[in-house]
Amino acid sequence: MNRYSPFQLTITFAAALILLFIVAPLVGMFVSTSPSDLFATAKDVEVQESIKLTIWVSFAATVIFALAAIPLAYLLARKEFPLKSIVSGIIDLPVVIPHSAAGIAILGFVSRDSVLGQMGSAVGLNFVGHPAGIAIAMAFVSLPFLINAARDGFAGVPVRLEKAALTLGASPARVFFTISLPLAWRSIVSGLIMMFARGMSEFGAVIMVAYHPMITPILIYERFGAFGLKYARPVSVLFILISLTVFIALRVLARNKIQKSDPHA
Amino acid sequence: MRETKYKNLIHMLELREISCSLPGFSLSEISFSVADGEYFILLGESGAGKSLLLEAIAGLNPVKSGTLLLDGKDITHEKIQQRGIGLVFQDQAVFPHLSVKENIAYPLKGKHLSNSEKDKIIGEITGLVQIPKLLNRRPSTLSGGELQRVALARALVQKPKILLLDEPLSATDSKLRAELRALLRQINRLGQTIIHVTHDFDEAVSLADRIAIMNQGSIVQTGTPQEVFGNPVNGFVAHFAGIRNFYRVKLEKHDGHLIAKPAENVAVFIGDTSATDSGYILIRNEDILLSSTAFESSALNNFEGTVVDLYPSRSGMEVLINIGIVLHAQISRESAVKLQLAAGKKVWVHFKASSVKLIVS
Numbered sequence: 001m002n003r004y005s006p007f008q009l010t011i012t013f014a015a016a017l018i019l020l021f022i023v024a025p026l027v028g029m030f031v032s033t034s035p036s037d038l039f040a041t042a043k044d045v046e047v048q049e050s051i052k053l054t055i056w057v058s059f060a061a062t063v064i065f066a067l068a069a070i071p072l073a074y075l076l077a078r079k080e081f082p083l084k085s086i087v088s089g090i091i092d093l094p095v096v097i098p099h100s101a102a103g104i105a106i107l108g109f110v111s112r113d114s115v116l117g118q119m120g121s122a123v124g125l126n127f128v129g130h131p132a133g134i135a136i137a138m139a140f141v142s143l144p145f146l147i148n149a150a151r152d153g154f155a156g157v158p159v160r161l162e163k164a165a166l167t168l169g170a171s172p173a174r175v176f177f178t179i180s181l182p183l184a185w186r187s188i189v190s191g192l193i194m195m196f197a198r199g200m201s202e203f204g205a206v207i208m209v210a211y212h213p214m215i216t217p218i219l220i221y222e223r224f225g226a227f228g229l230k231y232a233r234p235v236s237v238l239f240i241l242i243s244l245t246v247f248i249a250l251r252v253l254a255r256n257k258i259q260k261s262d263p264h265a
Numbered sequence: 266m267r268e269t270k271y272k273n274l275i276h277m278l279e280l281r282e283i284s285c286s287l288p289g290f291s292l293s294e295i296s297f298s299v300a301d302g303e304y305f306i307l308l309g310e311s312g313a314g315k316s317l318l319l320e321a322i323a324g325l326n327p328v329k330s331g332t333l334l335l336d337g338k339d340i341t342h343e344k345i346q347q348r349g350i351g352l353v354f355q356d357q358a359v360f361p362h363l364s365v366k367e368n369i370a371y372p373l374k375g376k377h378l379s380n381s382e383k384d385k386i387i388g389e390i391t392g393l394v395q396i397p398k399l400l401n402r403r404p405s406t407l408s409g410g411e412l413q414r415v416a417l418a419r420a421l422v423q424k425p426k427i428l429l430l431d432e433p434l435s436a437t438d439s440k441l442r443a444e445l446r447a448l449l450r451q452i453n454r455l456g457q458t459i460i461h462v463t464h465d466f467d468e469a470v471s472l473a474d475r476i477a478i479m480n481q482g483s484i485v486q487t488g489t490p491q492e493v494f495g496n497p498v499n500g501f502v503a504h505f506a507g508i509r510n511f512y513r514v515k516l517e518k519h520d521g522h523l524i525a526k527p528a529e530n531v532a533v534f535i536g537d538t539s540a541t542d543s544g545y546i547l548i549r550n551e552d553i554l555l556s557s558t559a560f561e562s563s564a565l566n567n568f569e570g571t572v573v574d575l576y577p578s579r580s581g582m583e584v585l586i587n588i589g590i591v592l593h594a595q596i597s598r599e600s601a602v603k604l605q606l607a608a609g610k611k612v613w614v615h616f617k618a619s620s621v622k623l624i625v626s
Contacts, residue, residue: 163325164358166345168372169423178371182362 026240033237041234047219051242053131054215058199061135062146062192069143070188073150074180078159091148094141103208106137110209133209138199145194153187154180189254197247275301276334277458278322278427283331285321292318292482294331299427299460299475304453306469307462308505309479315462316355318479319429322460323352336426351425355432357416359404365415366400372423390418393455394448410441414448421452428452430461434468446471466505470494478502496624503547509593510548516541516623522565525623531589534565536619545624550595552620555584556613557604564615572610575601582606586614 041047076088094102110127111117120127127133157180165175181188203217211218216239224232279298285291292314299305307315320326322333324345333341340348360368369390373383391397394414404412413433420428433449434442449472453459463469469476470490477487478501486498497503503511512527525533525546535546559567570588577583582601584594592614604612 158358160354160356160358161360163320164352164354165360165371166325167323167348167350167352168419169346169375170371171346174374179360 029233030237033233037234038237041238046214047216047235047238050214050216050219051239053134053213054200054217054239055242055246057131057134057215058138058142058196060131061139061199062142062196064135065139065143066146066192066195069146070150070181073147073188073191074154074176076147076151077154092144095144099141099202099204100208102140103137103205106133106140106205107208110136127209129210129212131210131213134206134213134215137205137209138202139195141202141205142195142198145198146188146191149191149194150184150188153184153191156187157183186254193247193250193254196250197243200243277301277303277336278460279332279334280322281332281334283318283321283333284329285317285326286329287317287326290314290317290482292321295484296331297477297484297487299458302453302456302458304450304472304474305458305460306473306476307460307479308464308466308469308476309462310464313479314482315464315479316431317482319352319431319460319462322427323350323429324348325352349423349426350429351420351423351427352429353413353416353420353431353433355435357412359407359412359415359419361404363404364400365396365402365404365407368404368415369400369418369422371419386422387418390422393421393452394418409436410445413437413445417448417452421457425457427458427460430459432462432464434463434465442468466507478505497545497547498624499545503545508547509550510546510553512546512590513543514546515543522618523623525621528589531568533621534618535621535623536617537621537623541625547622547624548592548616548620550583550593552616553592553594554615555586555594555596555600555604555606556615559613562615563617565618566614566616566621568614570612570614572606572608572612574608575606586612588614 076084076091081087107128108114109116110120110133112121112126112128117127120132125132127136161179161183162175165179166172170178201217202215203221206215207218207221214222216235220232220235220239223235276298277300280296282294282296284293284295295318297305307318309315317326321328324340324343328341331341332339335348335350359365360371363371366387369387370383373386378386387400388397391400394417396411396414396418399407399411399415404415407415413436417433430449434445437445446468449459449461453472461472473490475488476490476493478485478493480501486493486502493502494506494508497506497508497511500511500513512525514525514527514533517524517526517532523535523537525535525544527533527546533546554562554564559569568588570586570592573585573587573591575582575584577598578595581595581597584596584601584606586592586594594614606612
């Protein structure tokens with residue numbers, strides 16, 4: 001096709017427009033933040049604490065919930081059961097409902113009056129205003145990303161390989177850990193990274209459950225409300241930079257590990 | 266050899282009226298038994314239910330009713346991993362994330378063997394299937410034939426009581442196929458009982474001690490290749506053996522001759538004298554002579570017919586002639602030219618009564 005045909009020019013223009021739309025605000029924010037402001041913000045203990053909290057709580061939420069979410073994904077990929085499509089729909093629910101509404105729902109779920117809240121109180125744990133509550137709110141809105149990616153990963157593993165392993169004397173558990181899980185690993189890792197990323201960036205659900213301790217998205221909101229755009233901007237830039245570094249590092253690590261275990265993948 | 270190979274006929278595997286049903290397909294009341302050390306072939310067209318049956322024997326498909334006995338033990342509801350049955354899938358199902366050695370060692374895990382014992386077993390098996398140099402390779406670097414050998418080695422390493430093979434030669438070229446056939450024969454000669462599924466007649470005849478023909482979820486006929494293809498029980502089995510002239514007939518007696526009637530207005534003299542009133546007749550393509558005019562021959566069966574179709578075959582020309590029934594004749598290319606055969610041309614068909622084989626049903 002002619003590179004300069006009207007059709008080609010139109011779609012190239014549309015593509016450029018969309019890219020610009022995504023990149024321009026971010027670049028604008030980076031450009032209007034002076035290095036000295038950024039440096040000062042990086043030394044701000046409140047900012048440091050908040051970024052640390054955000055990363056480790058999201059990480060913990062991802063790892064803990066993955067232990068049950070991965071088996072669920074396997075079930076969805078492999079087993080047929082009544083109302084399966086409804087179950088799949090329920091899993092996507094956190095993506096489509098407003099996150100502030102999700103936060104309200106979670107608040108009710110973990111507050112002192114609830115069963116979970118009372119169980120927590122019994123061991124001296126109050127979820128509201130506690131990292132555990134933040135983790136639950138983050139997990140609620142980010143779980144679909146892991147479950148869906150892991151389910152696709154498991155669905156992509158040929159059933160014949162699992163059957164073959166069974167005929168070779170492996171128990172179903174051994175088949176899961178030696179065949180299904182390693183072959184779906186690439187998708188699962190990408191799901192884990194997505195869940196972690198989505199958890200870190202969550203604002204609406206978390207703010208309902210815990211204003212304090214303050215995760216970075218809430219800190220940005222607070223600085224904007226109290227001091228204005230000029231003070232919110234350096235925190236935003238710093239948080240984006242650190243998030244990007246973490247994701248790129250995770251992706252590179254994951255890719256190296258997968259390539260090491262299978263050079264032809 | 267076939268008769269002496271397993272004198273005392275110990276049943277290694279016995280299926281008693283096995284039925285299975287899956288969405289869109291079912292197996293009905295399948296019964297047969299396989300002797301210890303036997304090479305048993307399940308022959309049928311694709312979609313006949315052969316693979317389904319193998320998976321049912323291995324435990325991968327649930328059995329609805331019937332009994333499955335392995336070495337005298339009821340395994341109908343035994344867990345798959347405790348059956349001691351090896352299964353090689355049509356697409357080999359070699360684990361892509363494991364090396365060849367890890368694949369072959371997979372069944373040995375949890376068997377309380379030391380590393381040197383494992384290496385010894387793997388060494389023996391890979392020697393047998395001739396892949397000792399491939400041990401550290403990744404499956405994605407192997408050819409189809411090599412993958413087939415890896416899959417065989419992996420199934421054999423657990424010393425299965427019975428080895429099930431699903432179309433093991435289907436994805437290989439003819440040279441490789443001959444090598445793999447020789448390997449399968451060798452494995453069988455070492456005492457390994459084998460059930461092998463195929464749709465290929467030549468493959469079945471070249472390997473089988475006994476054959477079972479499957480069609481639409483049922484076993485149609487079981488026996489040695491000579492029994493099955495010498496006495497096909499129906500047109501389906503005959504067709505498999507490449508026999509095209511196979512007709513259901515009514516039998517009548519006329520002047521001391523037995524006459525078979527495959528159609529109302531077609532009467533075929535047959536050499537047989539069995540007293541029965543119906544059955545099948547079978548005429549080999551090569552036994553049919555064609556001529557352009559009627560002539561006095563020693564053959565009792567002479568018909569005038571019309572050529573319906575003719576096409577080249579492996580050993581000459583295949584000619585279809587309608588004499589009330591459609592007969593297949595096998596003639597040389599030269600004869601086809603000499604007789605100026607073409608569709609629509611009238612020809613005379615001759616065959617001896619003694620070349621008509623009667624199969625009493």
